[in-house]
Amino acid sequence: MSRKSLISIWDFSKEEILHVLETAKEFEQNRVQNFLEGKVIASLFFEPSTRTRLSFETAINRLGAKVIGFSDASNTSQSKGETLKDTIKMVNNYVDMIVMRHPLEGSSRYASEVATVPVVNAGDGANQHPSQTLLDLYSILKTQGKLEGLTINMVGDLKYGRTTHSLLQAMSHFNPRFIFTAPKELEMPREYKDFLDSKGIEYIETTSLDEYLNDCDILYMTRVQQERFTDPMEYERVKDVYRLEASMLGNVKDNMKILHPLPRVNEIDQDVDETPYAYYFTQAENGLYVRMAIISYLLGYR
Amino acid sequence: MTRKELVVSALENGTVLDHIPAENVYKALDILNLKGIESQITLGINLASKVHGKKGIIKIADKFFEDDELNKLALIAPNATVNVIKEFKVVEKKKLEMPKEVVGIAKCRNPKCVTNHQPITTRFTTVQKNNEIQLLCHFCEKITTTKYII
Secondary structure, eight states: OOOOOBSSGGGSOHHHHHHHHHHHHHHHHOOOOOTTTTOEEEEEESSOOHHHHHHHHHHHHHTTOEEEEESOGGGSGGGGTOOHHHHHHHHHTTOSEEEEEESSBTHHHHHHHHOSSOEEEEEETTSOOHHHHHHHHHHHHHHHSOOTTOEEEEESOTTTOHHHHHHHHHHGGGOOEEEEEOOGGGOOOHHHHHHHHHHTOOEEEESOTTTTGGGOSEEEEOOOOGGGOSOHHHHHHHTTSOOBOGGGGTTSOTTOEEEOOSOOSSSBOGGGTTSTTBOHHHHHHHHHHHHHHHHHHHTTOO | OHHHHHHHHTOSEEEEEEEEEGGGHHHHHHHTTOTTOOSOEEEEEEEEETTTEEEEEEEEETOOOOHHHHHGGGGTOTTOEEEEEETTEEEEEEEOOOOSEEESSBOOOOTTBGGGTSSOOOEEEEEEETTEEEEEETTTOOEEEGGGBO
16 A cells, blocks of 8 residues: 555545544544554644644554654754754654644645655644544534535634635535635635535525524534734634524524534633533544544554 | 748747737746746847737747746746747747646745745646636645746
């Protein structure tokens, strides 16, 4: 088998996506898998991300492999001016796989072309974060029992939110219907709507959270990310525009589940946590099984 | 018409690139890597064109190009024509084909793209959209327009 990396959700076919989700299910039933014993995997976090890093590193440990790496680029040779190429070349000599997060977009694709071992993109700026997308799919599959023909309501920052863009691309394999709930300033970019048009996938745009709340199977909430804004005034205008509270959920579909890539700020009130619709904490847990499945697949195991 | 223009420079052997948008003549020189070559080059800029208003023309003596090299021109001069001249005669006329991949000659307009921060040769695939050519960055997956070609 030729070496395969996971940089963008497009690197996996529909069949590969379904395969990884299936393997994740096995790993959820049996978390103790030691078949990667003797392997070493690099976890290179050029920008901090505690949640993603701990999830990946736990996945590596659960598979029996060992982790090397760093959680912040400030104490690496990057701060001395070393190129990304040289850092990757060096680490590549030591390990069987590289998991990396980097603030620059396209950095993981570049690393995958410099490295000879598989590279997993754990987030490259605002571009791609495919393990998040796969865990979102896994959460949807687990709660709905299927991926086909679902209505997904995406809420919040649809302009800068990479998780919504990747999820939209991945779901396009499964005949979805989308509702985009966003303020004008943060609406879904044209290129993604063009993509849906080209696939004949239906979508509705609204600025009101109430309007289609009772009409969806998945409510995908996102945080308005301050760090993506160049204009602080624009951020202030839109940061608290949607706030989901338990009192709003009276007439939603029984099977409806609320997903959120976390961390949340104000967009979901704490009182929603106790409702049967809240799924975001389990969603985060699912990330572990999905990341185990990604690593195992790319290393040619399952 | 064409013949009259060719007579002006009386190219014995070489290549004539015609119907280049007037404002892109200098870019065309860059794309074809013509800076520093020894042969005689004649430029015409803001010449009258029935079809395109003002056009540019480049005549390069004793120089013949591979199709791959010429096709890069399609990015900034999609309607350009190429005349290959041998012994004062047009021996071949070529139309340009849009290249599928663009390597090195464009800059990604995404300020956060890795190619703008690390010593990396840029790579794009060309996408045709509503009669406009766009460049999809191989690295950051963002769209850049042909304005960003050097």
